Amino acid sequence: MEKRxxxxxxxxxxxxxxxxxxxxxxxxxxxxxxxxxxxxxxQDAFGLNTQFVGLRNFTDLFTDSHxxxxxxxxxxxxxxxxxxxxxxxxxxxxxxxxxxxxxFAYKTLLIWPYAVAPAIAGVLWAFLFAPxxxxxxxxxxxxxVDWNWIIDGDQxxxxxxxxxxxxxxxxxxxxxxxxxxxxxxxxxxxxxxxxATPTRRFWTIIFPLLSPTTFFLLVVNIVYAxxxxxxxxxxxxxxxxxxxxxxxxxxxxYDGVKAADLGSSSAQSVILMFIVVAxxxxxxxxxxxxxxx
Amino acid sequence: xxxxxxxAAIALLAWCAGAAHAQTEIQWWHSMGGALGDKVNELAAxxxxxxxxxxxxxxxxxxxxxxxxxxxxxxxxxxxxxxxxVFEVGTATMMAAKGAVVPVAKIMKDADEPFNPKAxxxxxxxxxxxxxxxxxxxxxxxxxxxFYVNKDAFKKAGLDPNKAPRTWKExxxxxxxxxAAGQQCVYTTGWxxxxxxxxxxxxxxVPIGTRENGMAGTDTEFRINSPLHxxxxxxxxxxxKKGLFTYAGRTNQAEAKFASGECAxxxxxxxxxxxxxxxxKFDWSVNFIPYHDHVPGAPQNSIIGGASLWVMxxxxxxxxxxxxxxxxxxxxxxxxxxxxxxxxxxxxxxxxYALTRKSGFYDKNPGADVAIKQxxxxxxxxxxxxxxxxxxxQGREVIEEEMEGVFAGKKDAKSALDEAxxxxxxxLRKFQAxxxx
Numbered sequence: 027m028e029k030r031x032x033x034x035x036x037x038x039x040x041x042x043x044x045x046x047x048x049x050x051x052x053x054x055x056x057x058x059x060x061x062x063x064x065x066x067x068x069q070d071a072f073g074l075n076t077q078f079v080g081l082r083n084f085t086d087l088f089t090d091s092h093x094x095x096x097x098x099x100x101x102x103x104x105x106x107x108x109x110x111x112x113x114x115x116x117x118x119x120x121x122x123x124x125x126x127x128x129x130f131a132y133k134t135l136l137i138w139p140y141a142v143a144p145a146i147a148g149v150l151w152a153f154l155f156a157p158x159x160x161x162x163x164x165x166x167x168x169x170x171v172d173w174n175w176i177i178d179g180d181q182x183x184x185x186x187x188x189x190x191x192x193x194x195x196x197x198x199x200x201x202x203x204x205x206x207x208x209x210x211x212x213x214x215x216x217x218x219x220x221x222a223t224p225t226r227r228f229w230t231i232i233f234p235l236l237s238p239t240t241f242f243l244l245v246v247n248i249v250y251a252x253x254x255x256x257x258x259x260x261x262x263x264x265x266x267x268x269x270x271x272x273x274x275x276x277x278x279x280y281d282g283v284k285a286a287d288l289g290s291s292s293a294q295s296v297i298l299m300f301i302v303v304a305x306x307x308x309x310x311x312x313x314x315x316x317x318x319x
Numbered sequence: 320x321x322x323x324x325x326x327a328a329i330a331l332l333a334w335c336a337g338a339a340h341a342q343t344e345i346q347w348w349h350s351m352g353g354a355l356g357d358k359v360n361e362l363a364a365x366x367x368x369x370x371x372x373x374x375x376x377x378x379x380x381x382x383x384x385x386x387x388x389x390x391x392x393x394x395x396x397x398x399x400x401x402x403x404x405v406f407e408v409g410t411a412t413m414m415a416a417k418g419a420v421v422p423v424a425k426i427m428k429d430a431d432e433p434f435n436p437k438a439x440x441x442x443x444x445x446x447x448x449x450x451x452x453x454x455x456x457x458x459x460x461x462x463x464x465x466f467y468v469n470k471d472a473f474k475k476a477g478l479d480p481n482k483a484p485r486t487w488k489e490x491x492x493x494x495x496x497x498x499a500a501g502q503q504c505v506y507t508t509g510w511x512x513x514x515x516x517x518x519x520x521x522x523x524x525v526p527i528g529t530r531e532n533g534m535a536g537t538d539t540e541f542r543i544n545s546p547l548h549x550x551x552x553x554x555x556x557x558x559x560k561k562g563l564f565t566y567a568g569r570t571n572q573a574e575a576k577f578a579s580g581e582c583a584x585x586x587x588x589x590x591x592x593x594x595x596x597x598x599x600k601f602d603w604s605v606n607f608i609p610y611h612d613h614v615p616g617a618p619q620n621s622i623i624g625g626a627s628l629w630v631m632x633x634x635x636x637x638x639x640x641x642x643x644x645x646x647x648x649x650x651x652x653x654x655x656x657x658x659x660x661x662x663x664x665x666x667x668x669x670x671x672y673a674l675t676r677k678s679g680f681y682d683k684n685p686g687a688d689v690a691i692k693q694x695x696x697x698x699x700x701x702x703x704x705x706x707x708x709x710x711x712x713q714g715r716e717v718i719e720e721e722m723e724g725v726f727a728g729k730k731d732a733k734s735a736l737d738e739a740x741x742x743x744x745x746x747l748r749k750f751q752a753x754x755x756x
Binding site: 068069070071072073074075077086090092157158174176177178179266267268269280281283284285286287 | 384388391394395412415416417418419504559565566567568569572575576579581710712713716720721723724726727729742745749750752753754755
């Protein structure tokens with residue numbers, strides 16, 4: 027039996043969605059349209075001189091090897107952040123799901139980092155890993171590791187990946203835990219009686235049943251790595267050293283806000299818009315097929 | 320109760336409006352945080368107390384790039400401040416914005432305030448003067464890069480603590496000894512591009528770019544891949560490899576490493592002195608930055624950093640009169656001396672320098688006059704009077720990115736500098752195209 031509310035009024039449904047549409051228009055479509063408009067212009071910082079330059083901002087970008095490098099950096103960064111974020115939180119969630127005593131305390135502690143603002147998370151990790159005064163640096167030095175992300179690009183990347191992932195683990199954890207708790211106990215017990223080992227039970231029963239959650243988190247985490255990690259990067263490496271952690275969204279900010287080059291910055295956000303649309307399409311068309319609802 | 324407070328609020332508003340009528344407010348956006356910010360407020364308060372027609376209101380707007388961004392946004396929205404403090408790398412951008420700013424020389428002339436650009440140090444005035452000799456912005460806080468030495472570390476390594484290295488050759492020799500004596504971080508630098516490209520070029524009298532380092536026109540190109548530049552950066556790369564040079568970051572992070580005693584030698588801003596004086600638990604000295612002795616004519620003079628005050632366009636004549644009066648106040652030798660001695664920035668007028676010398680400040684604080692001596696070491700040439708590159712916030716970042724490649728051992732100096740020139744020139748061309756109107 028299907029429950030469906032039917033509106034008899036002709037205008038009421040529109041009136042009800044109107045606020046949402048208004049918000050979307052003002053905060054999404056209008057800025058997006060402006061970005062597209064500015065991406066064809068060349069302007070000085072104060073906007074006193076405006077010229078239409080066609081696609082020049084775009085061709086400049088695609089002939090700039092550093093912009094292309096930024097793509098590679100972003101790809102690496104978002105794949106690692108999404109993958110490790112999902113893997114670690116899945117592990118934690120399966121563990122927390124089994125805990126009987128003190129489960130509430132564990133769960134609370136694991137959820138906590140989500141309340142931390144990205145910039146603060148960045149600063150925290152930057153302090154821990156600070157090249158001369160960081161406490162982790164101090165221990166690493168004891169083990170003979172020369173830790174200095176100010177100059178070592180790989181270490182800088184590792185730092186922002188850790189900070190960005192740590193921040194997202196709580197969010198993923200919440201969803202995985204909810205997903206785990208909705209899996210019927212009887213299924214797992216039946217498998218156990220049939221002699222399936224915990225590992226086998228996980229891969230053949232739990233993991234497939236969690237796949238809608240995992241898929242949802244994959245989409246959310248990729249978007250997170252693309253956009254929301256801005257604060258983490260700004261608070262730690264600011265894209266350095268030598269562009270090793272300059273992800274696309276950071277470059278948009280840097281060129282637009284700090285370097286006052288609105289044309290190029292807008293062109294970059296237009297490109298970014300296309301990438302996100304493409305990624306979402308790919309995810310829904312190809313990855314979603316493997317999901318069992 | 321409600322009504323009473325409402326009436327009170329209205330009365331207060333009316334009173335404020337009345338006060339605003341009598342006094343013309345002058346908004347001043349600046350980037351001087353902490354102790355420097357207190358000093359800025361003190362300057363404004365002193366000026367406000369000295370007359371009653373104008374009221375200067377200083378507003379802290381965050382770091383240099385932040386306040387500049389804020390002012391640009393405010394200008395686009397039609398409510399820019401009267402006075403804006405802009406750091407030296409933003410100079411070309413401001414100069415090109417013809418309708419957005421009013422030249423200081425014009426402000427002073429229109430208000431009949433006495434103003435003589437010759438009163439300023441040539442390296443300071445030149446930086447903010449256009450090719451026709453008009454001073455466009457008012458020099459406020461100027462610094463330069465100097466060389467700090469930890470004398471205790473020198474003593475420990477068996478070096479003469481009173482003889483700081485004068486050349487890079489001497490610095491290398493001292494560095495080897497310090498390293499051998501167990502010094503973990505031997506030499507570090509703040510502001511890598513400002514020190515090792517901009518000041519390095521001026522100090523050796525070689526161009527940073529064509530067209531008098533961009534001061535003669537926007538059709539300028541970078542020249543920082545000369546054999547001398549390559550040689551210097553190669554040396555730094557080698558030092559980094561041998562553990563004689565520790566890279567600390569693009570801004571002033573290196574200063575803390577010196578002040579804590581971790582690093583024995585530092586090149587960074589004169590502005591670091593206040594902090595080092597407060598936290599260093601060792602004996603230290605301020606010296607001229609090292610030079611390469613095979614370069615004929617070196618050392619020349621160093622160039623400034625810091626910021627100047629720009630007057631934004633579209634305000635009333637009366638307000639501009641107030642701005643002119645405020646600038647006259649700031650130019651007074653005693654005001655300048657107070658600013659110089661309490662902040663560590665260099666005195667920007669000759670009169671203020673003479674007054675400070677007469678007061679005996681330099682005898683009590685050895686090293687406080689190293690910066691100004693270095694800035695005025697020789698009369699500035701086309702290569703050493705300053706630089707003016709469009710979008711240099713971006714340009715400097717490109718140079719620093721390439722330098723980092725060398726310090727990390729990923730690139731050789733030649734290809735890094737070639738790449739910096741190539742990418743830098745693209746930025747310059749874009750600026751030229753955007754501002755050709």
